[in-house]
Amino acid sequence: MKKLSLFALLVLVVRRDLVLAMRRRADVLTTLFFFVMVVSLFPLGVGPEMDMLRKMAPGVLWVAALLASMLSLGRLFSADYLDGTLEQMLLAPQSLSVLVLGKMASHWMVSGLPLVLMTPVLGLQFDMTVEGIGVLMLGLLLGTPILSMVGAIGAALTLGLRGGGVLLSLLVLPLCIPVLIFGTGAVQAVTSGLNVSAHLSLMGALLVLALAFTPWVTAQALRISME
Amino acid sequence: MSLDIWMRENPLTYVWIGSYGVAFLIFAIEIAMVMHKRKITLQQVRLMREAEESEGI
C-alpha cells in the first residue's frame, strides 16, 4: 500500500462521504427543507409586519441554520459506527484527526453549504437589503463550518446512545452561542450603517480556533466512545 | 399588579419567603436526596453481599 499524504487522505475521506451522501440524497434534502420550512413559519407566527420581519430576519435565519445543522449531526458518525467503518478508521495508521477533519468538511458541504446558498431567497422573503443578505451569507459561510466542527464533538460523545439526538442538541447548542451572536450582530451592524469587519473578523478567529482544536478533541471523544 | 403592591408593602416578607425561603428549601431537598441516595446504596450493597454469601454456602 502506498503511503498517502495528509492532504490526499483528506480528499479521499471527503470524496467518500460526498459519494455516500449523494447515494442518499433524501437525507440532504430533508435538512434543507427543514431549514426553509422553519424560516417560513416565523412570519406566520409573529405576523406579516415587514418592519418587524426585517429586524428579525438575521436571528431567525441563524437559529434555523443552527437547528438544521443539529438535525443532521446525528448522522455524522452513526452510519460508519454501525457498519464498523469507524473502528477501522481508529485502527488506521493515518492520523485520526485528519480523518475526522475530512468528515467535518464533507458534513459542512452537505448540510451547511446548501443553507448558505438558500439564504438569498429566504432573505428576500423577509425584505432584507442586498447588503444585509450579502453580510448574512458571509457570516453563515464563516459560521456554519464552526457549527459542524463543534457539533462533531457532541456527535462523537453521544455515539450509540439512546436518545442521542436530543442529548446532542442539549450539549452543543450552548457552545454555539458566540457564533450566533457574531453572525446576527454583523447583519445588524450593516443595516444600521456600522462597520461589519469587527464581527466578521471575530467570527474568523473562532473559525481558526475551531479548525485548530476541534478535530483533535473529536478524535479523543471518538476514542472514548469506541473503547 | 396586586403582587407589585403587596411586595412594596411587605418588602421583608418578600425577601424572606421569596429568596431565602426558596434557597433554604432547595438546600433541604438536596440534603434529603443525598441522604436517601446513601440509604438506597447501602441497602443495595447489603443485598448484594447477602446474595453472594448464600451462593458461597
Added chain:
Amino acid sequence: MAINWFKYSAPTTFYGLAGKLIPWFAISSVILCAIALYIGFAVAPMDATQGQFYRIIFIHVPTSIISMFLYLVMAGYAALGLIFNTRLSSMMASAVAPTGALFAFISLWTGALWGKPMWGAWWVWDARLTSELILLFLYLGFIALHASIDDPRRADRAAALLAIVGSVNVPIIYFSVKWWNTLHQGSTIKYSGTSMHIAMQQAMFTMLVACWLYAIAVTLMRVRSIILERERHTKWIAQLAEVK
C-alpha cells in the same frame, strides 16, 4: 512534616476521611449561615435607594460566585480524572455537578426576585444573567451526558471531555454575551455602585464561606454514595461497619 497526601487520593481511605469531615463542614456551615443572616438582617442598615430589597444580595452574590467556582472545580477534577486516570477525581467531578447546577438555579431565582422591585422586570437580558443561564445549561449537559451512558468509565471520560470543552468556552461565551449586550441596550443596567456598608460586606462574606462549606459537605456526602456504588465488589467495602 511528611504527610502522604496521595494516601487520601485512594477511594478506600478517602471514604473514611470524608465521613469524619462531613459533620464539621455541616455544623460550621450552619453556624456561619446563622451569623450571616443575623448581620444581614439585624446589623446592616437599610439601603437608601434600594430599601429592604437589597438584602437579597446576601444570598444572591455568594450563590453566583459558588456556582461559577464549582464549574471550575468540576472541570479540574474531570481533567485530572481524564489525564491521570484517577478514579476518585472522576467520582468527585460527578458529585460536584448537581450541587453546582442547584447553586446556579438559586442564583438565577434570587436574581429574578431582586430584579423585579429594582428594574421592574423578573428577567432582563443582562450579560451576567444570560451567562449564568448558559452556565446552568452547561451543568445540565454534563449531568445529562453522564446519566445517559451506562458504562461508568466511558461516562466519566466523555463527561470530562465535555466539561473541559465547556470551561474553554465559558470565557468566549461570557465576552460575546457582554459585547452583544452593550450593542443592544442603550440604557445599560448598572448595579448601584454606592460604597457598601462594612456590615453588608461582612454578611456577604460570611454567607459566601457558609455556602462554600455547605457545598463541600454535600459533595462529600454524595461522593461517599458514589464510592460505595462503584466499589461494591471490593473487599474493603465488605468489611465496612455500616454494610454488615
